[in-house]
Amino acid sequence: MSIIVTGGAGFIGTTFVRDWLASTDQALDPVARSETLITLDRLTYAGNRENLDDLNNDPRHIFVRGDIGDTNAVEFLLSTHRPRAIIHFAAESHVDRSIHGPADFIETNVTGTFRLLEAVRSYFSALPIQAQQSFRFVHVSTDEVYGTLRVDDPAFTETTPYAPNSPYSASKAASDHLVRAWHHTYGLPVLTTNCSNNYGPYQFPEKLIPLVIINAIAGKKLPIYGDGLQVRDWLYVSDHCSAIRRVLAAGRVGEVYNIGGWNEQTNLAIVNIICRLLDGLLPRADGASYATQINFVTDRPGHDRRYAIDARKIEHELGWRPAETFATGIQKTVEWYLANPEWIARVQSGAYRDWIATQYGD
Numbered sequence: 001m002s003i004i005v006t007g008g009a010g011f012i013g014t015t016f017v018r019d020w021l022a023s024t025d026q027a028l029d030p031v032a033r034s035e036t037l038i039t040l041d042r043l044t045y046a047g048n049r050e051n052l053d054d055l056n057n058d059p060r061h062i063f064v065r066g067d068i069g070d071t072n073a074v075e076f077l078l079s080t081h082r083p084r085a086i087i088h089f090a091a092e093s094h095v096d097r098s099i100h101g102p103a104d105f106i107e108t109n110v111t112g113t114f115r116l117l118e119a120v121r122s123y124f125s126a127l128p129i130q131a132q133q134s135f136r137f138v139h140v141s142t143d144e145v146y147g148t149l150r151v152d153d154p155a156f157t158e159t160t161p162y163a164p165n166s167p168y169s170a171s172k173a174a175s176d177h178l179v180r181a182w183h184h185t186y187g188l189p190v191l192t193t194n195c196s197n198n199y200g201p202y203q204f205p206e207k208l209i210p211l212v213i214i215n216a217i218a219g220k221k222l223p224i225y226g227d228g229l230q231v232r233d234w235l236y237v238s239d240h241c242s243a244i245r246r247v248l249a250a251g252r253v254g255e256v257y258n259i260g261g262w263n264e265q266t267n268l269a270i271v272n273i274i275c276r277l278l279d280g281l282l283p284r285a286d287g288a289s290y291a292t293q294i295n296f297v298t299d300r301p302g303h304d305r306r307y308a309i310d311a312r313k314i315e316h317e318l319g320w321r322p323a324e325t326f327a328t329g330i331q332k333t334v335e336w337y338l339a340n341p342e343w344i345a346r347v348q349s350g351a352y353r354d355w356i357a358t359q360y361g362d
């Protein structure tokens, strides 16, 4: 028995792989303790092999550097490891990068997912009936496919019409449609999850929360797009991963599950919370608050104003709830970045510096 995790060296995939192998909630899935987990990751700028280094001596983990769009490589993995499930995280994931260069997003999120689905379909169709019945393809997607909300709109449900606004969300929406069609047309047993913004350890510092933590302690400006009153619904990354495990174990095939933590906050509020935490944990030498580093910058083109997830379906059907509050999750996150300066230094490569210069001009 095995499972294949695509994109397992990225931010969320790292936590998924680590939490899965730590197997703290075996009640959810008793088979998982002994089976092999294969991480398939191309190691783009966002993938980091080092995130999984401490699993090197775990015989249940195999790391394979490869592309989800490389059909030969994927077919080889499928026929060698005979997985009972695929958890599909691999994607280009950063909205701002998708605005500067959408081609990679189409290549991986759309074409790559298509090629992966085709390879998995071919593998699935040759499985014995019993193995087909238990096989699952879990597609990890985003709430951004639903577009943007006004301040008093109800939160996104699983039946909210798709209205993606960025190249990133459009490419994820396309992948969701492909996954849905491979179920309806070919009977592939898929489950799709649409989750809100994640935060936590190992997040690449191009996204708001790690960028702000890292810039703050480096004495740099904290860039806030536009008026900073855009709203995101933040979920701690290990809660997202526990929801995916729950969907894999008990979700109904062909269904979509929205995942969120009922935690809507403006960007400005998030940045102020981080500054207050840092003021307590690592006071600035001059005694001033890190909030004095806040700097309002030009808004993102087409910036979605508000995302919010109605998570009642996964709560009622599968009994999933987040374990962390925002207060506990953000404290852990800030402490993790403070405790891991070497990790931060290593991900701030030349490519990262190029991105920061392109996006922020410094």
Ligand code: NAD
Binding pocket: 006, 007, 008, 009, 010, 011, 012, 013, 040, 041, 042, 043, 044, 045, 046, 047, 048, 066, 067, 068, 069, 088, 089, 090, 091, 092, 093, 094, 108, 112, 140, 141, 142, 143, 172, 194, 195, 196, 197, 198, 199, 204
């Ligand atoms: P990430 O950018 O940190 O990681 C993506 C990983 O995929 C990287 O390790 C990268 O090397 C790998 N990858 C990229 N292209 C690949 C390819 N062609 N073949 C194999 N591997 C490839 O992203 P993340 O934040 O961990 O997001 C993971 C998934 O979760 C994505 O599908 C994203 O759309 C979804 N999601 C993310 C969030 C969030 O807030 N970060 C919220 C909801 C859903």
Ligand code: TYD
Binding pocket: 094, 095, 096, 197, 206, 207, 208, 209, 211, 223, 224, 225, 226, 228, 230, 231, 232, 267, 300
């Ligand atoms: P981000 O972490 O890129 O996630 P997403 O765009 O997928 O929601 O951004 C979160 C919010 O923070 C979003 O409204 C854009 C905003 N933001 C800033 O204000 N400044 C920044 O430097 C970044 C990276 C994001």
